[in-house]
Structures are given as structure tokens and as C-alpha cells.
Amino acid sequence: MTAPDHPADPIPPELQALRSRIDQIDHDFLDLLAERNRLVSEVAGVKRTTGVPIRDPDREATLLADRRAVADRSGLSADVIESLFRLVLWASRNRQASLLAAVPPGMETRRIAIIGAAGGMGSLMCRLFQSLGHEVLGVDRDSDMTIEEAASAADITLVSVDIRETESVIKQVGPCVPPEGLLMDVTSIKRPPVEAMCAYSSSNVIGTHPLFGPNVHTLQGQRIAVTPGRLEDNRWMDWLRGTFAAAGLTLLETNPEDHDRVMSVVQVLTHFSTEVLGRTMKAMNVSIEETLRFTSPIYHLELLMTARHFAQSADLYSAIQMSNPNTPEVTAAFRSAAADLDALLVNGDIDGFRDSFDEISHFFGPFAETALKESSHLIDRLVERS
Numbered sequence: 001m002t003a004p005d006h007p008a009d010p011i012p013p014e015l016q017a018l019r020s021r022i023d024q025i026d027h028d029f030l031d032l033l034a035e036r037n038r039l040v041s042e043v044a045g046v047k048r049t050t051g052v053p054i055r056d057p058d059r060e061a062t063l064l065a066d067r068r069a070v071a072d073r074s075g076l077s078a079d080v081i082e083s084l085f086r087l088v089l090w091a092s093r094n095r096q097a098s099l100l101a102a103v104p105p106g107m108e109t110r111r112i113a114i115i116g117a118a119g120g121m122g123s124l125m126c127r128l129f130q131s132l133g134h135e136v137l138g139v140d141r142d143s144d145m146t147i148e149e150a151a152s153a154a155d156i157t158l159v160s161v162d163i164r165e166t167e168s169v170i171k172q173v174g175p176c177v178p179p180e181g182l183l184m185d186v187t188s189i190k191r192p193p194v195e196a197m198c199a200y201s202s203s204n205v206i207g208t209h210p211l212f213g214p215n216v217h218t219l220q221g222q223r224i225a226v227t228p229g230r231l232e233d234n235r236w237m238d239w240l241r242g243t244f245a246a247a248g249l250t251l252l253e254t255n256p257e258d259h260d261r262v263m264s265v266v267q268v269l270t271h272f273s274t275e276v277l278g279r280t281m282k283a284m285n286v287s288i289e290e291t292l293r294f295t296s297p298i299y300h301l302e303l304l305m306t307a308r309h310f311a312q313s314a315d316l317y318s319a320i321q322m323s324n325p326n327t328p329e330v331t332a333a334f335r336s337a338a339a340d341l342d343a344l345l346v347n348g349d350i351d352g353f354r355d356s357f358d359e360i361s362h363f364f365g366p367f368a369e370t371a372l373k374e375s376s377h378l379i380d381r382l383v384e385r386s
Contacts, residue, residue, distance in 0.1 A: 033088070040092045044101035051104065054096045054248065055221075060089055083377070093220045093248065102246040103132055110239075113137040113154035115147050115161060115169060120214030121186050122160035128219065128247050151176035159185040159193075163319035167196045174200030182236045184208055188267060189323050190256035194229040204236045205229035207256060209263075213312075220248035227256045264326035271317055272331055274309045277302070297379040304382075 011019075047054060064082055071081035096102070112129050116122040117138030126136050139150045151157040151173040161169050166187050177183045179202045185193045186208055194207040207227040216222060224244055231237060244251055254262075281288075288307075291299070309317070321327055344353045361368060 036088070037091075037095060040095050041099060043092075044096040044099040047096065047101040048099075048103060049105065053245075054093050054102050063089070083381075090218075090220065094218045097218075097220055097246075097248045098131075100132065100246070102248070104242055104246070107133075107242065107246075108239075109134050110155040111135045111137065111153065112156045112158060113139060113147075113150035115139055115150065115157065115159045115173060117143075117160070119160060121210065124210075124214045125158060125160055125186065129243075132243060132246055147173050148176045152178070154181065156182045156184065159183075159187075162315065163187055163189065163323050166193050170196040171200045174203075177201050177203040179203055180233065182206065182240075186210055188263065188320050189325075190225070190227045190259040191325070192323070194227055194256045198229050204231050204233055206231070206236065206240060208240075209259065211252075211266075218248070221250065222248070223250045223252055225252045225254060225259055227254055227259055229256075260324055261326055264324050264330045268321050268324050268327050268330045269334065271309065271321055272334055274306055275317070276334075278306050278310055281306075297383055301379065301382060 044054075046052070064085060067081050067085045068078040071078045110129075112134050114122050114126050114129075114136060117126050117136075118140035122138070122140070126138050130136050137145065137150045137154055139145055139147050147169065155178075157173055157177050159166060159169050159173065166185060170183075170185070170193060174183060174197060182204045183197045183201050184206050185197065187193045188209055190207045190209060194205060197205040197207070205228070207229055209225040209227075211223040211225060212219075226240065226244075228237060241251055288303070291303070295303070324330075340356070343349075344356065364371070
């Protein structure tokens with residue numbers, strides 16, 4: 001690297017002295033955070049022996065209100081301090097979970113076969129169960145143990161393979177799962193795999209769908225949908241609730257049909273609109289670099305989510321959208337809505353646009369204000385990183 005033509009201006013001694021003081025304060029602050037982290041470890045020990053949950057919403061609300069009040073009295077931005085302490089609380093919950101604070105005393109360990117252990121979600125599930133002290137039999141295409149052998153030897157068999165392969169794998173392993181055992185899956189649609197698990201096994205059956213990807217930084221606060229299929233022994237549902245709660249997950253219990261209907265909006269509509277945006281940009285030969293020079297925070301956020309989508313697996317997204325039984329209804333509604341909007345724009349129908357806009361705003365109701373506040377927080381964090 002060549003030296004610059006003009007050396008940087010020297011830092012004034014008085015500025016350097018102030019920076020040194022700031023550095024020392026920052027180091028003291030980090031020392032205090034380390035001390036706080038040690039106390040959190042003690043908290044985790046108490047919670048594990050007493051059964052107190054990791055997350056206490058009332059305590060967190062009181063803490064944040066107190067820190068905001070102290071910030072106001074100190075001339076600091078209450079919003080900035082709240083954001084800081086929300087991160088501190090998140091780290092605290094993550095630390096407690098890593099110390100097994102939510103694992104019930106005397107919880108029985110299980111042998112769990114993960115079919116598709118080399119995949120993203122399969123490997124995440126392996127780590128989750130191992131972190132809670134369970135024995136995991138991870139099986140994939142090149143494993144010495146067959147999927148039938150693993151299912152026969154395990155208390156629980158979890159199928160974590162491509163959506164298109166799920167039913168055929170269930171057909172293979174279902175008869176091998178002990179009748180008193182548990183057969184599960186992690187597929188993003190639920191009715192077909194749950195029906196298949198009930199048809200090809202005599203065991204207990206619970207369908208699950210993690211509402212997050214395998215690359216999440218933490219499981220704390222993540223959601224997982226649970227759709228019981230056949231339960232001859234209700235203790236399996238109790239075990240599952242306790243296990244996932246111990247990992248920091250929030251359970252959403254529903255049935256397969258309702259799950260697939262809602263996911264047609266949460267997944268299919270979202271992915272479909274994202275892919276239309278990406279395909280349109282490609283068709284227009286948009287220069288990403290040029291748009292980033294003029295980017296607004298909202299465009300930047302949309303662009304990140306669109307590019308993130310296309311940085312992942314085409315097989316995954318095609319399977320999600322093509323496997324949901326409600327996809328034709330959702331995509332037809334999208335096309336109809338796009339045509340209605342196109343007509344308003346082409347015809348310059350300002351009054352029609354305004355009326356339609358107001359109707360949709362009314363549809364979202366109070367959530368619109370919540371969305372405005374929460375998205376503003378996300379935008380602020382994004383701008384800080386730019």
C-alpha cells in the first residue's frame with residue numbers, strides 16, 4: 001500500500017487526552033458489564049434450582065423504565081439507553097440459557113435420532129438437543145448407521161430433510177419408531193407430513209415447524225409451531241414443551257390445517273412478493289451500486305431482504321411455495337391486487353388511490369402505529385451500521 005500524498009493532520013494533544021479518558025471510561029464500562037455477566041451466571045443457578053423461568057417480562061419492563069428515568073435525569077437519550085439495555089437483557093437471557101437455567105431438575109435424558117443431521121436445520125437441532133444433555137444419533141446420506149437403525153434405537157425420531165423428500169423418508173422410518181416413542185418433523189408445511197407420520201407409524205406423532213432459519217444467532221425468543229398428530233402418551237407433549245422452553249423457544253400450538261393456511265401468508269405471500277421484486281429489478285437491469293448511492297433507509301432495508309432471499313436455497317423456496325395447498329389462492333390474490341394498483345397508477349386516479357390506501361390503513365388498524373415505531377427502530381439500527 002502506498003503512503004498518502006498528504007499525511008494526516010496531527011491530533012491535537014488536548015483531543016488525544018480527551019480520547020484517552022473516553023477509552024478508560026469505556027474500559028471501566030466493560031469491566032462493569034463483565035461483573036454483571038458474572039452475576040447473571042449466579043442468577044442462572046438459582047433459576048435452575050427453583051424453576052423460575054429465564055424471561056420475566058414484568059421485571060424487564062420495570063428495569064427498562066428505571067433505566068430510561070435515570071437516563072433522563074442524567075441528560076442522556078432515554079431511547080438510546082433503552083436500546084442499549086435491551087441488548088444487555090438479550091445477552092443475559094442467552095447466557096442463562098447456555099447455562100441450562102431453564103432445564104428442569106432431574107429432566108430425563110432421551111436418545112434422539114436426527115434424520116438429515118448434516119443439513120442446516122438438522123445440525124441446529126442436533127446442537128439444541130445436545131446442549132440440553134440428550135444423546136443424539138445424527139444420520140445422513142453418508143452415515144454408517146441407516147435411518148431405520150437410528151429410528152429403531154431412539155426414543156425420538158426427528159425428520160429434517162427436504163420438503164419434497166419428507167414423506168418418502170417418513171414412510172421408511174415410521175414403521176421403525178417404537179410404538180411408545182415419538183416421531184417428529186420440522187417441515188414448513190404440516191398437513192401432509194403429519195398425515196404421513198400417522199399413516200406409516202404406530203408411535204406418538206407431533207409435527208413441528210421452526211419459524212426461523214438455521215443461521216440464527218440465538219434461539220432466545222424464537223418461535224416454533226407445534227401441531228400434535230397422534231398422542232397415545234400426553235407426556236410427550238409435556239416433554240416437548242419443557243425441552244423447547246429450556247432452549248429459549250416460544251411454542252405456538254395449533255393444528256396442521258390452520259398452520260398451513262396462516263403460513264400461506266407468512267411464507268408464500270412474503271416469498272412471492274420478494275421474488276417478484278427481485279425478478280423485476282433483474283428485468284429492468286437495475287444497477288444495485290447506483291441505487292445504493294441514493295438509497296433511502298426503507299429501500300436499503302427492502303434491498304437487504306430481497307438480496308438475502310436470493311442468497312439462499314432455490315430448492316428450499318420453491319418447495320415452500322409449491323408445497324403449500326393454499327398457494328394458488330395466495331398468488332391469484334397477489335396478481336389481482338397488483339392489477340388493481342396498476343390501474344390506479346396508469347389512470348392517474350388520485351382519489352381512487354387515496355380511498356384504497358385509507359381502506360388498507362384501516363385494515364391494519366392499531367398495528368400500523370406499532371409497525372411505524374418498531375420499523376423506525378430497525379431503520380435507526382441500520383443507519384448506524386451504514
